[in-house]
Amino acid sequence: MNLNIIENFRNDLRHHLIPLHYQTVINYQENSVFSMEALLNWSKIKEYDVSLEALISEVETNETLCLELDRYVATTALHEFNSICTEYPYSGSISINICPRSLETLDFVDFLKDLIQSLNKMQFSRLIIEITERNEWLHPALILENIKRLRKMGVQVAVDDFITGYSNFGTLLNEDVRIVKLDKSLTARLLTDKMVRKFFSSFYALSQQLGKEVIVEGVEKIEQALILRSEGYALLQGYYFSRPMKKELMVRYLKGLESV
Template sequence: MLHYQPVIDLRSGEVAGFEALLRWLDPESGRIVLPRDFLPGIMDSDLILNTGSWVLENAIGQISAWHSMGLSAKVSINVAPRQLQDPYFPELLKSTLQRFPEVDPSGIELEILENAAISDFQQLQKTLLACREIGVRLSLDDFGTGYSSLSHLKNLPVDLIKIDQSFVNGMLEDRGSMEFVHSIVSMSKIFRKAVLAEGVESVMQGRTLRRMGCDLAQGYAISEPMPGENIPQWVENWSEGWLEVLH
């Protein structure tokens, strides 16, 4: 199943979109299992290609369903490194979009991990450029955790940088994390990339990020992930002045 976590524009407070997050419902226990507990076991197998296709189809289908309800929403979709090394991935993306003609490709953002570039950088660039030609946006996820962050920032055709939550979570207590987050925001501006902070868990973190010039935020201070059918009501209830509320 897919759950969706809201993303907020830090300057306006408006809802900027959602991230589609994969969940597995254990049929025996009825428990919802998070990706970290089942994805590593399939990342290097063909099963990740089938899973990725299912996620793409269902996330775009959810955008279509929201559209029919009068809700225009942008959605980011995680794409596994092995999917991006598949030369047929852009064609899969195009054919999926063709089944939902009411969905604007610019409302879709594909999230790639820094380590996706380790095995075949040229193939990755080729795939990403082909996806850009289709009209979707691209983001670099978990930025700061890889070995060549600055090189990726310069050479990959991405629109958005997502700062890993491990740096955001402790930035108010740890000066090093604070300076690192600030440096990522500053570098991203130099390269004309938008910046999103993951794992925002307090209003104070949100305010600090806004002062730094960070564009977008995502985390439990805003909302936990939820089923797609819950999103329209959540959007209706959302308060754009959340950073002004004292907690």
């Protein structure tokens, strides 16, 4: 990847020039907001022939940079979440994506603990840590140890983009992983691929037996939402429900649900 992209990203990160937007996860059975996911909104990515996902995957291989990124996202997201909850009595959760490299360090969980305790509206159980597996875990034992520490604190743990990258059923069998997010690439094939439809049907039953909550990403059409609800899935995320939005728009969005 072009080094100029990495350096520009690093510079904007250090100068707090990368805002966060938030996308809801809807409980489609109850028409309520289960959680909101914090997402980077780096506008300069449009200047390069690369996706933000590819950039983040590259960042995850750089221990120093991914630690900077995760600390920035966690600090910004939790402070803005605290602000949202001050303006509106929202009772759901906030989720942030964390690079596996951050959970291979000894102090990142302590950093999160101190950050949460510094916020008056924040409870440990309202934070969801989404762990990506786009790249192979270098020190899985240490990551699993820190996941266990997070769970003991009350933080919820999710595995993101399940069925892609290095995500596998071993993660699904980890008792400390409470939430599984099915990747949007699966949802995109739901209406056209019979095997994918069968997968969704079977996976819901398996997740129930294992005591997992499942979030389905990439829901862009009502037909997808209706099929998923008929199969038992309640927690859906995608453009059909909402696009990522600024903190101020999220408050308006939550208030607007009251009149629905």
